[in-house]
Amino acid sequence: MLLRSLDPATAEVLGEYEIAGDDAVRAAVDRARDAAVWWAGLGFRGRRTRLLHWKGVLAARAEELAGLIHAETGKPVGDALLEIMLTVEHLDWAARNAERVLRRRRVRSGLLAADQGAALEYQPLGVVGAIGPWNYPVYTPLGAVSYALAAGNAVVLKPSEHTPGTGVWLADAWHAVVERPVLQAVVGDGTTGAALCRSGVDKIAFTGSAATARRVLAACAESLTPVVFEGGGKDAMIVAADADLDAAARAAAFGGFGNAGQTCAGVERVYVEKSVYKPFLDRLVALAEAVEPGAYGPMTIPSQVDVVRKHVDDALAHGGQAVVGGPEAIRAPTIAPIILTGVPEESLAVTEETFGPTIVVAPVDDLDDAVRRSNASRYGLAASIFSRDRRQALRIAARLRTGAASINAVLGFAAVPALPFGGVGDSGFGRMHGADGLREFSRAKSVTWRRFAAPMDVMSLERDPAVLERALRLFRWRHATTRSPGRRGA
Template sequence: MAEPAQQPRAARTGAGRPKVLTSYDPRTGEVVGDYAIMGAGELTRAVRAARTTEQWWAALGFAGRKRWLLDWKRAIARGTRELVELISSETGKPRMDAAVEVTLAVEHLDWVARHAEKTLGRSTRSTAWFRHGRDGSIGRLPLGVIGVLGPWQNPVLAPMNSIASAMAAGNAVVFKPSELTPGVGAWLADTWNRLSPNQPVLQVVTGDSSTAAALCRARVDKIAYAGSAAGAREVTALCAQTATPLVIEQGGRGAMIVQVDARLDTAAAAAVYGAMANAGQHPSGVQCVYVADSVYEPFLEMVAYHARKLRPAADKRASYGPMVLDAHLDVVRRQVRDALTRGGRAVVGSLESIREPYIEPVVLTEVPEISLAITGEAVGPVLIVNRVASMDEAVERVNAPERVLPVAVFTRDIRSVPEFADRLRTELVTVNATPVYGIHGPGRIRDPQSLLEFARAQAIIDKRHREPVGLSTFDNHPQRLRLARALFRLRHKV
């Protein structure tokens, strides 16, 4: 929500027509498409249609929904080239990055389609020891209608984590894409509608932040949001007005820890990619690297080498594209200036690297932990590399921020990572890889939790045999109570 409230860099040319949302290519300023700005009336009709079709969709069962979802997966896969071009046009990211995003989204759709029944299907549960006469089972049923709010940085992968999981669980979905990428959202809904024109299990509603607010107030059964911390606060406040349940995938670039035994060139290349892919506008990745003192100098040299090879531009051979939001250019300028003022040193680039609409790679070192470049949200191709005297110091620095962010650990001693990770205050640790495409919220790729978020538990208890201690009656004879006490003492040795 907070991201779309800002204007895209090229949107200045699109003033007028208040009921039309114009999507622009941030690389050229050319119009990609025009879309309706939908209001409360359109949202009400979409949710009403979803309520009707949700009953049909839920009644299909896991096997029936699996067939539909796998057909949808194949339709998306066949249209990959078209979708990749559309993502590149609306976000400015290179086609390779867009292709990786689409591939991961298709893989997640395939996974939830095939694993929904195993994760959510009814299973037996043992009852309490003194009630062996009862058999129980737990099943998980759809919530109903799910509203999904997607970000612009990963306009397919991030929302697909929720869309695919919600649909596999038996829900209908109303999807509001970012106002910067409405075409991608419309494309996804169109592929579904071509398969099932009479059953709008997936609908898209386009518009600005007012449309997103209307969806939050539309009394759907749950809202799924992926995006920034500021946007999460807005969505939380809106959902609170109607007591609508909310699941949040909050983005944020994290930290990397390079231990003394790491493969330095691999770690350096990963750090640069994690910080600068998509011009540093990824919702996850690397903001700061903490390097063991003994390998700091060679690591920094390798980082500088990889960073200097990158070239931002609009052509097909560019390493990454432009900054999409004007406000983010100002954020990067302010953070770099603050880091240098506080004693940080520029290894690659400088303030002169910020040349609208592009930012050339910037690598900083010796940056104080209180600098805005570390405490603020990373939104550009800037990487900070700081040395640490020990891994204890690295843990202390990683755990210092209030935000819980992903951590990448580079080491050859893989077996030591779980013990080391136990000391880190994070939900996601990647080993010898950066979490650029790893969603670290409840909707993580190939995680059963992504399915459980969109289902409600239902228990069935069936009394088939006589209970050894009959306590479910008013016929509480003292002999029964003495028997229950005796069995309790015997079981718990009291």
């Protein structure tokens, strides 16, 4: 069977690809298993050299790749180029920092094991299966691929069925640098993804909806294959009374309408302190009304248009108002900016991920109210806070039930390779990017060695009762002495 890649704006066929079935997926994993041994054996520096070479290929051919992303997703070429630039920064960081993060290191043994030397090391898992999304078909899957490769694993990438050409392009670019099948792409629909889950890989990295994640987890549970899952979001922006309202409005427009709203960590809800609600809304409305048609491209998949329509209709049916756009803004495959106000908190437009160029704006009594509403969601991916008082903003960020937060910006964390990315609740678990992302695709291994004969050997079937008594006295001296919390040194 063939999978067709379609231009989302015109439905023109961009390419046709053979759908990988169970046998093809398993064969790819078998090839990766052999290649993984060679790849791990190169060591950190050997892998770094090759990863940086691949990085150079991606950077040199960025316009070519951006054109393909534009064709398959509909996003503007400029946005595609930004995606590639962010991706390459992460790849560069992973390649250069893997040794520092994962190298073997000594750890303290503690008093009871003073005779033991101890070390911690991280070893590759083996083969990682990466299932990528369609909204950021380079940045998001390479958040797993780059870090998994840098950690010493081989990777089998299953790109979204809506962006297969992009995934194949990435694998082909790899093969131009490294002939061995350390990175391969298998193309297909959900059945191919299911086959990858059951193929015997050592970990699955999945990005997508919580509903699909449950199916992935069920398939992986059959073989106890671990999963790192990055899901969707219903991300909130909080605007304090002292915020720079112009900056906050520009950020809300970019976070809510950029990529046609198809950003898991974009802005879908905005909670504004009452005293500045009207001037903030006026600024945001003006920005939305000035957006040129096609500025952010069409919706990539037709079904998402129906989701946006359902959420807008539900919000209006429950008393909400469309101060910009409304049902008439939905002209598939494009959707003009939509701003909703007066929407009840139980409405679908507030509780469900819309994943379209739609923002719900609501006034709040104070920042405590804003935090409470922001956290009243089963999602917890990211959030943003706008305030001139950085300490206040940091306190709010600490209270938000999210995996990331940006202050006086949106998506700031996405450009910092050293920061891990992931969510809580229906937004996922585990982390990609940063040192945590490298460890996510590694196996921690503990090693000890005897340095000298133990002065009190209690690890023996023939232990001396007198030795045990001395050890017990030492134990009580160290741990059984209670101190008042108010005393110095407590």
